Amino acid sequence: MNNYGRKIKEIQDNLKDNGRVLVRASGTEPIIRVMIEGENQSNIEKQAQELADLIKIKLN
Numbered sequence: 001m002n003n004y005g006r007k008i009k010e011i012q013d014n015l016k017d018n019g020r021v022l023v024r025a026s027g028t029e030p031i032i033r034v035m036i037e038g039e040n041q042s043n044i045e046k047q048a049q050e051l052a053d054l055i056k057i058k059l060n
Contacts, residue, residue: 004054011036011047019044023051032059 001009004023011021019038026033034052036044 002058004051004058007047007051007054011051014047021051023055 008021008023015021015036015038019036022033022035024033025031032052032055034048034055036048036051038044
C-alpha cells in the first residue's frame with residue numbers, strides 16, 4: 001500500500017463509524033478532491049490537508 005493509501009486507512013480507523021473519507025478525481029477539472037466528514041472539524045481539516053499533501057507529492 002502506498003503512503004496516501006495508508007493515510008486513508010489511518011483516517012478511516014480513527015473515524016470508526018463517525019465519519020467517512022472520499023478521495024476522487026474531478027470529472028470536470030484536473031484536480032483530486034479530498035473530502036472527510038466527521039465530528040471534530042479542526043481534526044478533519046488537519047487530516048484532509050495531510051492527505052492532500054501526500055497526494056501532491058505522489059503526483060509531482
